Amino acid sequence: MEDLSQKEWREKLAEDANAMIIDVRSDEELEEGFIPGAKQMDIRNPNEFMETAHQLDTSKNYxxxxxxxxxxxxxCAIFNSLGIKxxxxxxxxFMEWDGEKTK
Structure with missing residues (x-):
């Protein structure tokens, strides 16, 4: 896992053809908006989160x-434990996100 600043995250994502964006917030939080292209995996719903996590492609960048x-x-730590490097x-x-947003 690598922690990236807003700027680093946007730059790395823009250059990554193998990227997937994951939003781990709840349905209620999604109403505030989300980053375009993000797939929701609500981490507060552990059973569904883990079921989806086990299906993720380990060759992708998350x-x-x-x-x-x-x-x-x-x-990220959970994904790493499942073999996603x-x-x-x-x-x-998202509170500090100043990039493109979708409502």
Whole structure:
């Protein structure tokens, strides 16, 4: 897992043809908006989260965010334990995101 600043995350993501964006926030939090192209995996729903995590392609690079960066860091650690080597945590999360958003 690598913690990336907003700038580093955007730059790395823009150059990565093998990227998947994962939003680990709840349905209620998604109403605030989300980063375009993100797939939701609510980490507060552990059974569904783990079921989906086991189906992820280990060859992909995962860019993970939550509201503030704590849950996404936890998600990256879980992904790493499942054999997913390339995970990138967005420092500051969606609260500090100043890039493109979708509502």
């Amino acid at each position: 860019y993970v965010y939550c509201r503030s960066g704590a849950r996404s860091s936890q998600a 390339n995970t990138y945590n967005l420092e500051g999360g």
